[in-house]
Amino acid sequence: MDDKFLKPYDPAITENRIYRMWEESGFFNPDNLPDELVSENGKPYTIVMPPPNANGDLHAGHALFVSLQDLLTRFKRMQGYRALWIPGADHAGFETQVVYEKKLEKEGRSRFGMDPKELYEEILAFTLANKSTMENQVRALGASCDWSREKFTLDPDVVERVQDTFIKMFNDELVYRGKRTVNWCPKHQTSLSDIETTSVEEQTPFYTFKYGPFEIGTVRPETKFGDKYVVMHPEDERYAQYAHGDTFDLEWINGPITATVIKDTSVDPDFGTGVMTITPWHSGIDFEIAKRHNLDFEQIIDWRGKLLPIAGEFTEMKITDARQKIVEKLEAKGLLVSTNTDYKNVVKRCYKCNSMIEPQVKDQWFVKMAPLAEKAIEAVNAGDIRFIPEHEEKIFRHWMEDTLDWNISRQIIWGIPIPAWFKDGEARASRVCPGEGWVQDIDTFDTWFSSGQWPLMTTRYPDGKDFETHYPTDVMETGRDIIFFWVARMICFGLYLTGKAPFHTVYLHGLVNDAQNKKMSKSKGNVINPLELTDKYGTDALRMALIVGNTPGTDLALREDKIKGYKNFANKLWNITRFILENTEDVDSGVPLTADDYAMRSELTALISDITKDMDAYRLYLAAEKIYHYIWDRLASEILEDSKKIFANESETEAIASRKALLRSLLRDILTILHPFMPFITEEIWQSIPETQGMLLVSPWPQVSVAASDTTHAPS
RNA sequence: GGGCGAUUAGCUCAGUUGGUAGAGCGCUUCAUUUACACUGAAGAUGUCGGGGGUUCGAGCCCUCCAUCGCCCACCA
Numbered sequence: 120m121d122d123k124f125l126k127p128y129d130p131a132i133t134e135n136r137i138y139r140m141w142e143e144s145g146f147f148n149p150d151n152l153p154d155e156l157v158s159e160n161g162k163p164y165t166i167v168m169p170p171p172n173a174n175g176d177l178h179a180g181h182a183l184f185v186s187l188q189d190l191l192t193r194f195k196r197m198q199g200y201r202a203l204w205i206p207g208a209d210h211a212g213f214e215t216q217v218v219y220e221k222k223l224e225k226e227g228r229s230r231f232g233m234d235p236k237e238l239y240e241e242i243l244a245f246t247l248a249n250k251s252t253m254e255n256q257v258r259a260l261g262a263s264c265d266w267s268r269e270k271f272t273l274d275p276d277v278v279e280r281v282q283d284t285f286i287k288m289f290n291d292e293l294v295y296r297g298k299r300t301v302n303w304c305p306k307h308q309t310s311l312s313d314i315e316t317t318s319v320e321e322q323t324p325f326y327t328f329k330y331g332p333f334e335i336g337t338v339r340p341e342t343k344f345g346d347k348y349v350v351m352h353p354e355d356e357r358y359a360q361y362a363h364g365d366t367f368d369l370e371w372i373n374g375p376i377t378a379t380v381i382k383d384t385s386v387d388p389d390f391g392t393g394v395m396t397i398t399p400w401h402s403g404i405d406f407e408i409a410k411r412h413n414l415d416f417e418q419i420i421d422w423r424g425k426l427l428p429i430a431g432e433f434t435e436m437k438i439t440d441a442r443q444k445i446v447e448k449l450e451a452k453g454l455l456v457s458t459n460t461d462y463k464n465v466v467k468r469c470y471k472c473n474s475m476i477e478p479q480v481k482d483q484w485f486v487k488m489a490p491l492a493e494k495a496i497e498a499v500n501a502g503d504i505r506f507i508p509e510h511e512e513k514i515f516r517h518w519m520e521d522t523l524d525w526n527i528s529r530q531i532i533w534g535i536p537i538p539a540w541f542k543d544g545e546a547r548a549s550r551v552c553p554g555e556g557w558v559q560d561i562d563t564f565d566t567w568f569s570s571g572q573w574p575l576m577t578t579r580y581p582d583g584k585d586f587e588t589h590y591p592t593d594v595m596e597t598g599r600d601i602i603f604f605w606v607a608r609m610i611c612f613g614l615y616l617t618g619k620a621p622f623h624t625v626y627l628h629g630l631v632n633d634a635q636n637k638k639m640s641k642s643k644g645n646v647i648n649p650l651e652l653t654d655k656y657g658t659d660a661l662r663m664a665l666i667v668g669n670t671p672g673t674d675l676a677l678r679e680d681k682i683k684g685y686k687n688f689a690n691k692l693w694n695i696t697r698f699i700l701e702n703t704e705d706v707d708s709g710v711p712l713t714a715d716d717y718a719m720r721s722e723l724t725a726l727i728s729d730i731t732k733d734m735d736a737y738r739l740y741l742a743a744e745k746i747y748h749y750i751w752d753r754l755a756s757e758i759l760e761d762s763k764k765i766f767a768n769e770s771e772t773e774a775i776a777s778r779k780a781l782l783r784s785l786l787r788d789i790l791t792i793l794h795p796f797m798p799f800i801t802e803e804i805w806q807s808i809p810e811t812q813g814m815l816l817v818s819p820w821p822q823v824s825v826a827a828s829d830t831t832h833a834p835s
Numbered sequence: 836g837g838g839c840g841a842u843u844a845g846c847u848c849a850g851u852u853g854g855u856a857g858a859g860c861g862c863u864u865c866a867u868u869u870a871c872a873c874u875g876a877a878g879a880u881g882u883c884g885g886g887g888g889u890u891c892g893a894g895c896c897c898u899c900c901a902u903c904g905c906c907c908a909c910c911a
Contacts, residue, residue: 127873300909318908325911336911350911387910395911404909465908478909510839517838518907603907636847668849668858672840674905676847680860687873698870738851744858759870 120700121807128693130657134799138258141802146817148265149201156817158199165592166192167574167622168264169605170207170272173250174215177257179631179639179677180598182649183669185260186662187628187739188596192263193795194734197820203589204264205577206257208250210273212534212566213315217307217471219245219533231308235532242533243273256650261658261798263816268585270577272569273535277576281569282538282550284616285484289539289548293487293615294527296539296546300403301526303479304469305424309530310483312565313523314603316467316476325462326446327391329454331369331378333358336391338464339398340445341438344372344429345417346396350408353382355393372448373431383408400480420477438477483528484537484562491611492519498620504610507626507737508672511602518603527565534563571608574621581616592622599627599672626737629674631665636676647677659797660685666796667743688747689800692793695755696804699786702766703779708810713774716781719758723749723785727792728823743796750789758785787811788821 145151149163166188171181188204196202219242220230230238250271257264270277288294301310323338333349351358363382368375378396385408386395399409399416409416419429426433426441433441449455467476496519498504499512506512528537538550540557547553569576578590591613595606606625613621632638633645640646652661656679663685669675712720726749733742765771765778787808794801794815805815 124870127871314907338911385910390910397911402909402911404911407909464910508840514839514906521908600906634847664859668847670849673848678847678860681847683873684859687871690873691871694871694874696870701870733851736851740849741851744849748858755871756875763869 120697120704123807124693124697124700128657128690128800130659130689130799131654133803134259134261134653134658137799137802138261141263141814141816142258142266144814144816146196146814147204147263148267149196149203152196152201153813153817156196156199156819157201162200163588164192164195164200164202165578165589166204166594166596167577167592168204168206168262169597169601170209170270170570170573171253171257172211172214173208173246173253173271174211174218175249177253177260177649179647179649181257182260182652182661183628183631183665183675184596184598185257185262186665187626188594189260189262189264189798190662190666190739190795191594191596193798193816194820196263196816197791197794197818199819203268203585204262205268205270205589206254206262206264206266207270207573207577208253208272209566209570210246210271210533212563213307213309213311213471213529213531214566215242215246216531216533220307239532259650259653259658261662263798268577272566272573272576276579277569278535279550280576280580281535281564281572284572284612285538285564285568286548286550288486288615293490294484294548295487296482297485298480298482299485299526300406300478301481301483302467302476303422303481304472304474305422305477306472306474307469307531308422310479310481310526310528311469311476312526312567315470317470318465318467320463321466322461322463323466325391325459325464327456327459328449329456330371330394330396331367333394334392334456335394335396337396338462339401339442340449341426341433341441342398342401342419343396343445344426344431344433345400345419346371346398347376347378348381348397348409348412348414349378349394350381350383350386350397351394352384352386352388355386355388357388357393370452370454372445379414381408381412381414383411401478403478406478406480416480418480420479422479424475424477439475483526484539484560486525486527486568488522488524488611491615492522492607494614495519495607495610498610498614503620503623505624507624508670511599511625511627511672515602515607519607522607525565527568528560528562529565530562532563534566535569536560537562537564567604567608570605572612572616574609574613575616590617590621591619594624594626595622596626596628599629602627624737627672628669629672631675631677634676634678636674652679652682656682656686657689657799659689659800662798663688663743663747663796666739667747669740671737688751689797691751691755692789692797692800692804695750695759696786696807698759699782700808702762703783706779706783707776708780708783710773710776710780712781713777716777720781720784722753723788724821724823727788727821730792731820731823746789746793746796750793754785754789758782783808783810790815791818791821794818 168188169184171177192202192204223229285294302316303310325336325338326340327334327336330349337343361380363380365380366377368377397405397408399405399414400418401420419427420438421427424438426436428434468474469476496516537560538548539560540547540549540553542557574592578585580586609621613619630638633647637645649661660682664682730742730745762778762782765774790801790805802815805811
């Protein structure tokens with residue numbers, strides 16, 4: 120027996136060495152798997168890793184997905200599949216640019232006013248440095264992914280194919296250039312998609328003003344300068360005397376104006392006075408009304424959130440400062456009817472900086488979602504895509520059934536350029552300049568436009584070898600929080616470009632929260648760095664803590680005492696090994712088992728069968744717990760204790776020989792089934808068992824259908 | 836406003852098709868080097884949120900209610 124078993128298990132001196140051995144073996148690449156492991160049909164099994172944002176360290180959520188995906192990959196590899204797990208990194212356009220802007224801010228610099236090319240080069244250097252740190256962190260977590268296939272979302276081939284998709288969609292009329300209301304973040308100076316904003320209910324004073332013969336309500340007096348349309352429901356009898364198109368003069372904020380009556384069914388007669396004025400440039404609903412009636416649009420608020428000259432004396436004032444002053448002025452003019460301070464309404468904010476989103480009208484590229492969503496729902500209906508947990512399917516449908524068109528233009532430099540050109544109001548999609556006088560779009564794609572095509576990019580759509588063998592992939596394992604951002608888009612793109620859903624199973628994990636089950640955030644200062652935990656307790660312990668009892672879709676409170684418990688478990692396993700190796704040095708694996716030992720052998724075989732079913736059904740949290748209990752409570756507490764008695768009775772040579780064979784057999788099997796969960800310690804022990812060959816990484820999962828090993832050890 | 840989920844031991848959570856309530860941590864007592872003190876043995880702790888129903892039998896199925904959480908949402 121190796122002397123190392125005389126000391127407690129030390130992950131620190133083990134993990135790097137083991138990982139290097141695995142990586143150097145080349146077996147993370149399924150093309151290199153030994154024939155004897157790959158079952159006859161050599162079926163592929165493929166997982167695409169959600170590419171971490173290459174803009175910082177890995178967080179606890181990454182540790183969870185690495186644990187889960189590595190577990191699935193190792194399990195399938197051991198079962199004889201050509202298991203492929205493709206790693207990657209995301210340039211994460213907007214997110215990274217925000218991170219970098221904060222860095223610039225600290226240095227007293229700003230992206231505004233910087234040469235775009237220079238800024239791009241700086242962010243690129245920053246991202247590439249982070250990317251390599253991140254990759255090593257993924258290695259430290261034990262990920263058995265195929266690094267030779269790693270992709271980055273800004274790899275030239277990815278950029279080209281993502282642009283090709285846009286061009287194809289343009290030709291298929293699935294993207295269009297539209298002047299429409301967009302979510303504008305005045306701090307970040309870019310538009311955002313609807314899901315990049317958060318809606319927060321806030322208490323905002325609701326003002327009612329006299330507006331000619333009417334009374335109108337608003338929470339945004341600062342937009343009212345341009346309001347020259349008064350809108351009411353066509354069947355509202357209170358206003359029957361006014362006809363659509365009637366005009367009238369009134370005294371307004373900065374003097375007399377002429378207003379026009381508009382009748383539109385979108386107005387709720389029961390809300391307020393049933394009359395409102397509209398600001399088409401700064402409200403989505405108003406925009407729609409104005410478009411229906413072909414009304415004028417006028418910008419009131421500039422891109423930085425300051426009032427334009429139309430505001431007269433309020434010009435250049437920030438809207439937040441102007442609001443109260445405008446109300447005061449209207450009040451002084453006797454136009455303020457009432458103020459309701461209890462009023463609550465929903466305000467949109469930037470999901471990154473929490474700034475108030477200013478609706479602005481802007482020319483942008485939009486993806487027509489309805490036809491894509493329809494295909495996605497069809498695929499789910501047909502059972503081509505299964506969600507785990509199941510109820511996520513309802514959430515998915517709910518969103519898909521009335522999804523809005525997707526704004527994919529971003530006014531940031533850190534991203535994939537949109538291959539579009541403009542001339543005289545005409546737009547064309549092309550990677551090269553269509554001719555003289557054409558000006559290229561300076562915007563970049565929403566990051567999710569490229570990551571939405573990730574299963575295609577990583578398998579080298581459209582004509583790569585992997586695309587043929589590994590697409591569609593098997594499982595998409597990712598966070599529940601990005602089901603709309605990412606999962607939905609991947610399904611849409613996959614179906615659109617290939618006619619096939621990019622995966623048959625979506626496994627959604629919950630958030631990893633702190634010990635108090637509070638969401639981790641930098642501002643709260645409760646962020647747990649997974650690498651510190653692996654240093655302290657070992658990667659295997661962290662992985663078990665993330666998997667046991669963590670049901671899909673449920674958030675997890677990450678507690679150090681739980682991780683510590685699995686560190687103790689690792690040591691327990693270490694000492695079980697020590698006991699077995701110490702007591703079985705002269706084992707003869709061919710001896711027949713006693714009836715008792717045969718029963719114990721069968722018991723483990725039954726357990727393996729059971730946990731194999733759990734794994735197939737994605738009850739990973741249960742499988743892990745069952746193995747844990749078998750090892751600690753059954754094997755260590757009972758079988759080993761029982762063995763001490765047998766070994767003490769030296770005259771019972773047959774029983775002793777049988778027990779020795781049994782213990783070795785049990786040890787090999789528990790290492791095997793525990794390997795996907797705790798890869799490092801199981802491999803380390805495997806390497807120290809005299810009769811094992813090669814790596815546990817590529818050792819077969821125990822047979823469960825026919826208990827083949829049992830027949831060779833039939834009772835005497 | 837709409838949707839989804841949760842409510843089980845002090846804490847964090849499991850409980851796979853309905854069949855005598857489980858784990859980890861914590862707590863109490865004992866053991867002091869026996870493979871392991873990163874240990875062992877023994878133990879305490881739950882009207883499984885509440886009401887009603889189905890069933891021989893409900894933590895699990897149905898229904899209503901309460902509380903908490905999350906997501907979606909263009910009533911100014």
